[in-house]
Amino acid sequence: MPLPPDHNLRQFLLFAFALILPCFALWTLAAGAIAMPAVGLADMILHTAYPQIVDGVVFHGKDVVLMTQFGELNGRPVPPGQSEYRLAFAINPGILSYSLPFYATLYFATPGKRGVISFVSGVLVLYPLILVGILSVCMKELMINLGGQFMEQPGVFVPNGTVIALFYQLNVLIVPSVAPICLWAWQSRDTELIRGLLKLLPATEHTPADRFRD
Incomplete structure (x- = not known):
């Protein structure tokens, strides 16, 4: 497959390979700080929606923990008075927030003038998806580990399993890998790189009716 005449694709690939490790290294170092606002919002939303089930979503060291209103006895949920331990589930925001270094790699590897403001606006588009992802992970943990105690709460709306x-x-x-690509492609739609890639797509063949109209 031939490259675009100005070699923008080759330059993009070289820059992407050069940037991907530094971007993910910075993300690894700052993962906790990056996730903190989303974790705080998830805590507010889940505790408000399910106060009888969720005690909070909090940081425990570098980890994020979904705390429930139940105690734990042999791995089973029990009333708090029957156990000295609180039943909790570990949550890994990293499986969601890796969309940010992935997006940064694509964005800054693209040839042409790349403004910081445009990058920040892209991050602001992706960040709410991290919050939604944390909520989905928490609800999955509650559904699997608490079963009917979570799913059959009287007077509380809980989505179907x-x-x-x-x-x-x-x-x-899907979202953490696909959303950055879609956002990057949309932001870069006027660049020579995207125009060159579009030229590589096979041309649509005209049908007899199309030729007649032409």
Whole structure:
């Protein structure tokens, strides 16, 4: 497959390979700080929506923990008075926030003038998706580990189990990798790189009706 005449694709690939390690290294160092606002919002939302189930979503060292209103006895949820331990589930925001270094790699590897303001606006588009992803992970953990105690709360709306499962798969397996690509492609739609890539696509063949109209 021939490269675009100005070699923008080659330059993009070289820059991407050069930037991907530094971007992900910075993300690894700052992962906790990056996730902190989303974790705080998830804590407020879940505790407000399910006060009888969720005690909070908090940082425990470098980890994020979903604390419940239940105690733990042999791995099973029990009333708090029957156990000295609080039942909690570990949450890994990193499986969601890696969309940010991935997006940064694509953005800054693209040839041409790349403004910081445009990059920040892209981050602001992606960040709410991290919050939604954290909510989906938490709800999946509650559904699997608490079962009917979470799903059958009287007077409280809880989505169907199938909806929670699809919500989780969409926000954890698809969105973190696809959303940065879509956002980058849209922001870069007027660059020579994208124009060159579009020229590589096979031309659509005209049907007899199209030729007649021409």
